[in-house]
Amino acid sequence: MPTLVIGLPWLILHYITKWKTAGTITNDDEQLLDELYHLAKRLDDRMDTVERLVASDHPDFKHARLVHDQEIDNQQLEELNRLIAEKKGAAK
Template identity: 30%
Template sequence: MSEAVAIVFVICVLPLAIVMHYITKWKATKGLTQDEERMLEDLWRDSQAMESRLNALETILDDEVPGWRKHV
């Protein structure tokens, strides 16, 4: 009888416990690390700077080469 209980435990309960353990671990580490947050902020600042530069270039092209957008 104890062998049957051990087999049921190993087949049913143990895999479920392992899955629940790793689901809990996954949910705990779901967020960004500090390094990832810093990198994301740096990328955001860089993209804002590039957008500003692109707008400046488009303004210059609008003044220097009217109609340039039709050729793009």
């Protein structure tokens, strides 16, 4: 009888807690995402350099990807930067 009174509610509450925390991002996940974001920005800068070098050697070269100097291409990146800044501001 005590197993039903104590054990069953504990088991149910334990798994409810696990279920609720499974959908959230942990600090480790957030740090990993931040590192991946910075890595992607560095790789983007490198691609810009490579494209600039190729364009200087071949005048008919056309950029096949988004160009960071164009405002229309930067709108989503600026939105992401704003959300990250808000998140870091709220966390402090």
